[in-house]
Amino acid sequence: MTARSADSADERSTDSGVGDERTIVLTGRLDTDAPDWVPVPVDVPDGVREIVVRYTYDNPSAGTGAPGNALDIGIFDPRGHERGAAHGFRGWSGGARESFSISRSTATPGYLPGPIHPGTWHLMLGPYTITPQGLSYRIEVTLRFGPPGPDFVPRYAPRHATGRGRAWYRGDLHLHTVHSDGRREPEELVADVRAAGLDFMVSTEHNTSSASGVWGYHVPDDLLVIDGEEITTRNGHLVVAGLDPGTWLDWRYRARDGVFPDVLRHIHRQGALAIAAHPFCPFLGCAWKFGFDGLDAVEVWNGSWTPDDEVTLRQWDAHLVAAGKDGAWLPAVGGSDAHDHSQTVGLGQTVVLADDLTRDAILAGIRAGRCYVAESANVELDFSASAEEATAGIGDRLSLRPDTEVAVEVAVRGAPGTFVRLVTDAGPVAQLPVPESGNGTVTWRTTARAAAYIRAEVRRMPSGPLPFEPMVAFTNPIFLDVPS
Template sequence: MSPVNRRQLLITAVSAGAASVVLDPVSFAAAAGPGPQTRTLTGTIAYGAPDWVYIPLDIPGGVNRLSVTYSYDRPTPPPGTEGNALDIGVFDESGHDLGERAGFRGWSGGFRDSFTISASDATPGYLPGPVRRGRWHLILGPYRVVPQGLKWTVTVTLEFGADGPPFVPNHSPDHAAGRGKAWYRGDMHLHTVHSDGRRQPAEVAAGARAAKLDFIVSTDHNTSSAAGVWGAYAGPDLLIINGEEITTRNGHYTALGLPPGTWIDWRYRAADGALDRFVRDIHKAGALAVAAHPLAPCVGCGWKFGFEGLDAVEVWNGPWTLDDEAVLGNWDNLLVAAGRSDRWIPAVGNSDAHSEPQVIGLPQTVVHADGLDRRSILSGVRAGRSWIAESAAVDLSFEVATVSGRRAGIGERLDVAEDTAVTATLTVNGAPGCVARFVTDQGQRLVMPLPASGEATVSWTTTPRNSRYVRAEVRRLQPTATTADTMVALTNPIFLGKTR
């Protein structure tokens, strides 16, 4: 056993700056026999600590498995504050600098207290592969620290010997059977045991099929490890797209449609000016960047980066709540600010389901796409050719048209003169006990109760001079714990008039 001097945390904090701390390296002897080597490390993270603490591990040759366990104290926090929370992950000898993709080997946040990595297997959230000689870095993330500080203990065990057979990833295909050009239902924010979810990938796929979804996006926190297993659960009836939820200290965003194995870094705050760099990386990979639950009340969840450069905003996350209502209002303000520009940010809605009883597909984004394939689904989302529903039981169509027959649908623009009469028409099925609302840049313009059958067609006429855009909502007149009613469906806008 070789404890780390706790004073080192204070010494290196001065030289490393506020963002991170690097402790002194921990050494291991070369293999001297068949048994494993273990080192136990301890330290204290003070209140107001930096975001990341790195523990360098000098790994000798001949190691075939790295195993780590950790724990930390949980003293009673002062009234009105939350207790200690400490995350963990690891980078290998390829590097641990910001954006160092080659060195990333895994992250479990605070969801599990141990992990293991070998050439043949790894704990979910971590990437299988050889444990090569060189300097690795454990990363500790003090998510919350009470005024008394946070005392931690990490135990590292190395096993020696020949590597086992290499892990062979089973990636999901980029396409499923589909119905050609059509509307496809999907949930683009889902978690498994590869981060802080409790569902196995097989359970998530089964839940998606039960919800009558056509596609899902896997968005485990801060890791790409699930991409290696989704091929076993995809099929002609279900497209599974790789993604990641990037959980920074100033908000979360999802990367939708990442190629297998692509990892996006999360170790920055809004003040660091790093977001643009990683959004560019997402776009270079052919994926989308979406602000997730921007006003969620959890620590570090509120979105502080602004929306410039993002491809969509998640206005509806899980069961309808007050923060969803607030995000919807803020997003509508962005539509107003866009004016006559075609530069606007579409809305999406997803379940963010982690475990029972959270419902996969509540809500779901319904996307108009050329086919059921990764590229077509992402193109539909990016264009705003989508609407959001609480379940597959709800269906709608929404368009605007002139008396001469010119038409536009969700996410499109009807390019007509300012004084042209334009009629917006919403057809709804599966919404008993609800009301339909039409919303423009002036706010709510029409509220129409739907019949008990939940099936109706509602129309309203305006002009581009009067309404820069029109969008539709369907609400159930049933309060939630935090809202006066419940959202059932909402569309992206249809813009009216010419661009400037």
Template sequence: MCENDHGIDRRALFVTGAAAALTLGAVSFPESAAAANGQETRTVRGTLPTGSPDYVYLPVEVPAGVREIKVAYTYDKPSVPAGTQGNALDIGIFDERGTELGGKGFRGWSGGARSEFFLRADEATPGYVPGPVRPGTWHIALGPYTVAPQGLAYEVTITLAYGASGRTPTPVYPPSRAKGRGRAWYRGDCHLHSWHSDGRRTPAEIAALARAAGLDFINSSDHNTHASHPHWADQAGDDLLIMLGEEVTTRNGHVVALGTDPGTFVDWRYRARDNRFGRFAREIHRAGGLVVPAHPHATCVGCGWKFGFTDADAVEVWNGPYTPDDEVMLAEWDNTLVAAVREGRGRWLPAMGSSDAHRDPDAVGSPQTVVLADDLSRPAIQEGIRAGRSYVAESQHVSLAFSAVGDRGEHAGIGERLKVARDTSVTVRLEVRGAPRCTVHLVTDQGTLFTSDPLPVSGTGTVEWRTTAAYAAYVRAELRHETAAGPLPGALAAVTNPIFLGGA
């Protein structure tokens, strides 16, 4: 074993601090170890001060003949004053193809979820991509997520095992179509985490929970890695469409890449000030995916969405159990609808909801997005989401039928436009099942204009409201539980995308 110290002094940080990343001195291994068909270990220690770059790269010179690379790391977690962030250090690795933004050399990322990982041709730690360990300069990527005032002291141990390389399996991916029911309402959860990132469930466990939650489709969305994609194939079936994606976890917000082509990796190493998000949004689109900002007002460090919604296809207004940050996002989303009406834009931003489930007791399918699609296929589900033909429900037990009808029989459903004259009488109708004691709220560009009495304990009911396009540019429905206390609205049981009125 050989040990090295990699300190970063204040002057070095000052010189490199304007960059998004810092590269340390290289770690090398002797060529002679390959002949012995054994293994060699190197340990590196260093300290990162506060204000460190987002990513620090540790180069590793990998000689020929390496069968496996294994990395383990630790870092200190000193006590910090109240209100101050402590140490958190993420980790991943890039191979000899380099660390250039775009990810050609990307071989895996576990963030802060694991203290060690390995890669070889035939297998890798979940979150990492198996493949040959080719000679050249590899880079261990350290991500100082937060750094305590005392600095972040770390230790990284690299072990190279020599010998014959195994055979890399050919990846098999889930099909892009399931049996389905023709044109119908399909239920899905598009934000889920497996043990390939910071989740604790296997793909098999997630698929079983999805079926139990009455879901027809799911989307894989592990943080900053596509390594799980080949591990979903044997979980798909006629009853469950499995789409593939990633939660792109930047320092200025998270975005779900929904339904990308199998094997697509989307880089995350940028901030809003770098003006690079548009490039990667286009990459998601080129890979056949949708761009969906996730939990835009979540309070975790780096979770708040700073990139705007210009490139978004939909937005997650409800993430997991309903909380105040979801209420804030619901109001912000409603403002985007008003802006679309005001500016006369045909394009508007549809709402979604997902569980963001990681581990017990997180409930897969709570909430879930219910989509009207022509069939149970990746293109059809994506088209329904993009068009806003969907609503969000807290569980499979809640079902809605929402429509607007003109006085001459004109009809529109969720995500559509009822083309009637401004003064034409319009009847808005909502049918509800599975929401005992909930109240219906009909919301327009003016705000909430109708609130029902609580539904009966059976959870079934129908409400109607009459308006005109001159009075309401759009109508959407919220289904809320009884208010817990004071003037605060009750938590959502369901929320629909709007029906737009007018434009005849």
């Protein structure tokens, strides 16, 4: 890899009529063995009021079956650009934009407004894919001089919204706007979240915290917006839900670097949740390779139900078999991962039993597994198991003798043309039709000897041969424990 510094780059000076401008041109080449992250320094003198960056790169034909060039970009100010140096982070757009700007008052979505500190800034290049011919890039950095504008004033979303006390609350845990690679403006996403009948949403932009500062300008009193981030590493994506406002988390590591346990500790110190996103996504860099130790949940349902969701469901179920015995288990959640207007917000959605519509209460409900996942707000589930005057709900445990009979009940509303499948550690044990109206209750009986846990799925009757039936909703398990 080669890259010229600002000192040796071609410079052009112009007068804009408002204040002086100077454009620095940086060129370089990246070969296929380039590192994941390439810092390119830019010297910024005192008196700069705005930085404008434009970049291009070539994309020669790579041949059949080979990926083309893709180059991500972001920027750090002089306070630090090394891994973990959150204080110097000023924005990231990945490959979603060809240009961006930063000033004290405003910034392109994905980037953070604030003072233009003099010193050495670093453009951070992320070569996602490189053709065998290599990747040549050209970056224009325009420095505009003049008095700085007023300070940007962030308005964070409140940590509570108008709720219904202890109740079931619906939300989408995985959403994007123009602050990363989404197409919706924040106000558009709020409107679509409300139209989907949701009570809360988690803001999960790729590798940036810039949206955090604007949600308070758009969120109504009865909608809870939880700050988060989608940490987009080269070895999988991690949805983090419940960050303190404005918090940014670094993404520049792989599983082999051994830093992931420290990342989890940092997340948990804030009381936030770490959720493996779309673990079996087939796209480059998206499949989860960090293991599941220390995570708080796994995103089983991501957007439209597809084969990789079905694989995730089965892998998660296998984890329940292995981990349920000692009380530690991994709850399942869902999110739409909606980026553009063609993708449905709330497909899937996580329905959480929480003490109120607050950040901490929603996170506590998810952490405890008191939740189910559904395709829309039309679908409602009640799932319980009862034995000897004790009743357990989703995410709970029943402690009983091995031969005690357990009555399992699933009430379904808003799901015509479906059936209920009950699954235990032994596999699917019952398949019971839902009335044609889509509303009804099905029952089944078991014992703790026969089932270590039981969970429910609602699936749609397929119109033709399929490798699996379309998912409508599924629950987290109820555990049936036998005291030792």
